[in-house]
Amino acid sequence: MATDYDAPRKTDDDLSEDSLEELKNRRMDKSSGIVDVDESDLNESMELPGADLSNEELAVRVLPRQADEFTCSQCFLVHHRSQLAKEKDGRLICRDCAA
Numbered sequence: 839m840a841t842d843y844d845a846p847r848k849t850d851d852d853l854s855e856d857s858l859e860e861l862k863n864r865r866m867d868k869s870s871g872i873v874d875v876d877e878s879d880l881n882e883s884m885e886l887p888g889a890d891l892s893n894e895e896l897a898v899r900v901l902p903r904q905a906d907e908f909t910c911s912q913c914f915l916v917h918h919r920s921q922l923a924k925e926k927d928g929r930l931i932c933r934d935c936a937a
């Protein structure tokens with residue numbers, strides 16, 4: 839009677855052990871490849887927003903007209919401030935006109 843119980847149990851243990859080993863091996867293979875990608879991703883996304891925000895806050899206060907736009911004094915078009923090439927006598931000139 840006791841051997842009847844033991845026999846099936848042993849085979850069960852053997853099976854689960856095998857699959858566990860397989861899972862471990864597969865996990866290690868996958869995670870080792872994923873960790874590299876995650877680290878570089880985190881570094882980039884964490885650095886960029888912080889630097890950008892502080893820059894934008896300063897620029898917004900320097901330009902009183904619009905939050906993040908300016909009117910070119912030569913073509914009179916409204917550009918995003920990222921297109922600002924230079925400022926001459928308080929007149930703003932876009933990249934197109936400065937080129």
Ligand SMILES: [Zn+2]
Nearest residue numbers: 910913932935
């Ligand atoms: Zn212009």
